[in-house]
Amino acid sequence: METHPEVWAGVECTVNRVGERYFDQLARNGHHDRPDDVDRLAALGVRAVRFPVLWERVAPGGAPPDWTWSDARLDRLRALGVRPVVTLLHHGSGPRDTSLVDPAFPERFAAFARAAAERYPWVEDWTPINEPLTTARFSALYGLWYPHATDDRSFALAFAHQMRATALAMREIRAVVPGARLVQTEDLGKVHATPGLAYQAAFENERRWATVDVLAGRLAPGDAFWEYLVGPGGIAPDALRAMVDAPCPPDLVGINHYLTSERFLDRRLSRYPAHAHGGNAWHRYADVEAVRVLGDGCDGPECLLREAWERYRLPIAVTEVHLACTREQQLRWLRTVWEAALRLRADGVDVRAVTAWAALGSFDWNSLLTRDEGFYEPGLFDVRGPEPRPTALATMVRALAAEGRASHPALDGPGWWEMPERLQYPVARKHAVGRPRTRGRLALMAPPASAPRPVLITGARGTLARAIARACRGRALAHVALGRGELDVADPRAVQAALAEHRPWAVVNCAGFVRVDDAERERDACWRENVCGPAMLADACAAGGIALATFSSDLVFGEPAESARPFVEDDPVAPRNVYGASKAEAEHRVLSRMPEALVVRTSAFFGPWDDWNFLTIALRELSAGRPFPALADVTVSPTYVPELADATLDLLIDGERGVWHLASAGALTWHEFARLGAERAGVDASGLRPLALDEARLAAPRPRWSVLGTARGPLLGAVENAICHYLRARAAA
Structure with a gap:
């Protein structure tokens, strides 16, 4: 095993639907009109790029596919010697005449996947659907994206349809590309809670594994999420059993982790603002970022990656590393994830890659893509000028790709998630459910060995x-x-x-x-x-x-x-x-x-x-x-x-x-x-x-x-x- 993982890059490419309107990140960040962006990414020395060939863009409204846009960019990546990891659906719901709860969705999506493989038979790495569980939650449980459902049945259908669509898509892709690899991504969060909400935390902490559990054939009767899918979710047990009995295990488990992905549940509503209040059928509770509550720190990427390794023993890649913050905090977050990957590899964990995500930044994720307000978060490049301007993150990625290490005076300080000022609510230290049992928790940073240059x-x-x-x-x-x-x-x-x-x-x-x-x-x-x-x-x-x-x-x-x-x-x-x-x-x-x-x-x-x-x-x-x-x-x-x-x-x-x-x-x-x-x-x-x-x-x-x-x-x-x-x-x- 090499001493450090590969460095990958990815362009935020979500095409989500809100009502009758599509929010297209590739149009917002200008990548749609800049074919030379792939040269910018390749110049950083990255080994692979998560690249969108999205169903809604290639075949909108059920029209015949138009591959012109992706042809030019994928051909250029190939010429530059950079592997594409092709994504076919990224937080999307498909063309306008279908949705995640459409019974025909899986077969239609698989047909598109077959056409993509026939168009690009040299591509070996595929992510048919990015973050299926997260997309199902946002679209059919929370009602934020199309089809804007907020019930258990719709959520279960949206999740099950994406799981079946992924397996069918890989079957069709492998019929064309026998050695095609499934790089399955999911947001790996974690839930912590006060003792009275231990049951809810336990359920959500099992649910977070559902995407890979189903694909790997691990989900079984008696598991909490199985019982949820066939109970409130209304999925026929035979249909669910058919999916897990014909597994399509990932060749690479892609972990997307954000600081806001770890949550804390608390029934003491008066401690938290009204917008954080929610609940289930039994209790009302607040749901807030754990980093704002847990005094001794969150679990963080190292613990969560280790948990994924111990659960599946499959190769892992960190497929999104991004932070919406000031520049030195972005640098420090990338350093945190990178160093976690290095320590894990030294312990024998098969971490293959770390992906610098949102290479061209992202728009309006502060509203979870429900509003068009122009709120921009820069990434490796800042696209607000006449052409993308490389930031210090681009310099860092270039150094990591070449040497496995990077330096900058601004890296000397702690990340905001390591500072006492991060705590916005009464501090929770004892009796929190969901505390880590493995090494590497994201805790407060020790003082530096020497004074940083000011x-x-x-x-x-x-x-x-x-x-x-x-x-x-x-x-x-x-x-x-x-x-x-x-x-x-x-x-x-x-x-x-x-x-x-x-x-x-x-x-x-x-x-x-x-x-x-x-x-x-x-x-x-x-x-x-x-x-x-x-x-x-x-x-x-x-x-x-x-x-x-x-x-x-x-x-x-x-x-x-x-x-x-x-x-x-x-x-x-x-x-x-x-x-x-x-x-x-x-x-x-x-x-x-x-x-x-x-x-x-x-x-x-x-x-x-x-x-x-x-x-x-x-x-x-x-x-x-x-x-x-x-x-x-x-x-x-x-x-x-x-x-x-x-x-x-x-x-x-x-x-x-x-x-x-x-x-x-x-x-x-x-x-x-x-x-x-x-x-x-x-x-x-x-x-x-x-x-x-x-x-x-x-x-x-x-x-x-x-x-x-x-x-x-x-x-x-x-x-x-x-x-x-x-x-x-x-x-x-």
């Missing part, structure tokens, strides 16, 4: 520096924040001394002269802080191999040549005041001395932790019934500081360079901004007064339009949503 933040007392530091704390990124008394960024000796003392892997420069009107009178002081300081840092960071991020402003621009067009990164600068000129000159000096530096242009801060930003002052004044004037002819991009801080750190971890525009999406005058904030806050805005720029008598000239757009990819959300986040954070504080 992020050094300058300008510690400023709004932005405090937000960056706060983000670092929440993300367990080691950091040091220094004020001007500790680090004068325009003093080369002070810069060298600080870098030598703290040994940072990155510097985030938040220092600077920020008083726009005062800069007109104090040009030398502004120039020293805003130009000389960043240039000094660029020289020192370039010499020391240290990453650098520094901030610029929308005021580097003058009036746009085209009316009402947002400025993008490569638009020419034309500052109208001293402050804007200092920022434009700083950009030039930094990038000429250190081309790999990251320069973030942003605009019009607002955030929940600063009592002196425009929106906070406006709401305070209006709430007190005092008049509040706001410019009604100056349009900007109000920028939510917490999102700005997180996006900057993500780009820094990704190793991005050059100029990026990071501003909340939207264009508002200051007057409109105040009015919108007041509306969202329920504050009387009758005291809001429009003010013209010419009447404001400001010392520094301003452009009437300085809206920031982006040609590199919008990383911040809409300003309307940001205002809601701001108000919730203020209320919580």
Whole structure:
């Protein structure tokens, strides 16, 4: 056995149906229109790719199959020497004229599988149906996806039909490809509970194995799930026996595991929010993420993979590894699963592969694909720009594929699932049912053997520096924040001394002269802080191999040549005041001395932790019934500081360079901004007064339009949503 597993990749490819509408991830992430994505994946060095040849897409509405799309991509994978693991149904329910509860579903699906095998007889690895049990639960027990049933009979039918369809499909595929291998995937969660709900936890912990149990011929009368299927589920015992008596065991058991897959059940409803309340025929109870409750940690991937091995003694692959979180947490989760696989292999467990999932990210999984809101989670690539942009995850996957190990300074901290802050509800420690009996539980991380290299933040007392530091704390990124008394960024000796003392892997420069009107009178002081300081840092960071991020402003621009067009990164600068000129000159000096530096242009801060930003002052004044004037002819991009801080750190971890525009999406005058904030806050805005720029008598000239757009990819959300986040954070504080 090799020392490390193969590295695979997979594109989130769900085509689920909600009502009469299909939600197609391949259209949302752009893969449908980008044939060169397969080259991007192959360039990472992965050995295999989980690849969709989906029934709903190839033969929608029962039409004759159109293989054009999959032909091009599978042929290219073959030419690149990357094995496809072909999936025919991924959380789907088939073409519009069938469903998971249609008695004809299994035979129709098997006929499609036969056609796919005849089209691609060289493909050896097949996943006819991804996560059949999970799909049956979401579609026919919880009512989220088509056919939107919520009863035991429909759930049992949906599950049984998928099991029969899988076995029939493999029979048809093997008639064409005799050596075809079944790679059967399922979400392997686990349920923990208080003693009074031990029976429910025990049932769900048996049910989670049902997909492989049926295919392997293990399910038998007397088993809890057998009795459920033939009892409340109404499946004829003879039909169920016929399935298990003609087994179709997987050649590879594919385990999909997510942090939210481990659950905790508790009848003490008052401890949990109403949306978590549910129950069965006997009891009402809350169902929440176990990671938010169990004080000594969840079981985690190592325990669950070991359980799968001990149950089946079949080769295992981790077929989905994905986390919707900030970049370093995504890296740490992949590391957690990878290291678990390495330890298991060292113990003789046959773990064949680990799959970096959602290579192109995913859309709207936060609503379980029931709403189209554009909520995007990046993966190995971020698809929000003109072409997919590789993230730090892509770099990590490339290293794992080549060497079996990877490094990044951001890996030094713990995952959020290992931190005390993860606990949102009263902690459960004793008498929890479903605790692991095997080694490797996902518990709190031990302190590191040596201090990790930090992020050094300058300008510690400023709004932005405090937000960056706060983000670092929440993300367990080691950091040091220094004020001007500790680090004068325009003093080369002070810069060298600080870098030598703290040994940072990155510097985030938040220092600077920020008083726009005062800069007109104090040009030398502004120039020293805003130009000389960043240039000094660029020289020192370039010499020391240290990453650098520094901030610029929308005021580097003058009036746009085209009316009402947002400025993008490569638009020419034309500052109208001293402050804007200092920022434009700083950009030039930094990038000429250190081309790999990251320069973030942003605009019009607002955030929940600063009592002196425009929106906070406006709401305070209006709430007190005092008049509040706001410019009604100056349009900007109000920028939510917490999102700005997180996006900057993500780009820094990704190793991005050059100029990026990071501003909340939207264009508002200051007057409109105040009015919108007041509306969202329920504050009387009758005291809001429009003010013209010419009447404001400001010392520094301003452009009437300085809206920031982006040609590199919008990383911040809409300003309307940001205002809601701001108000919730203020209320919580």
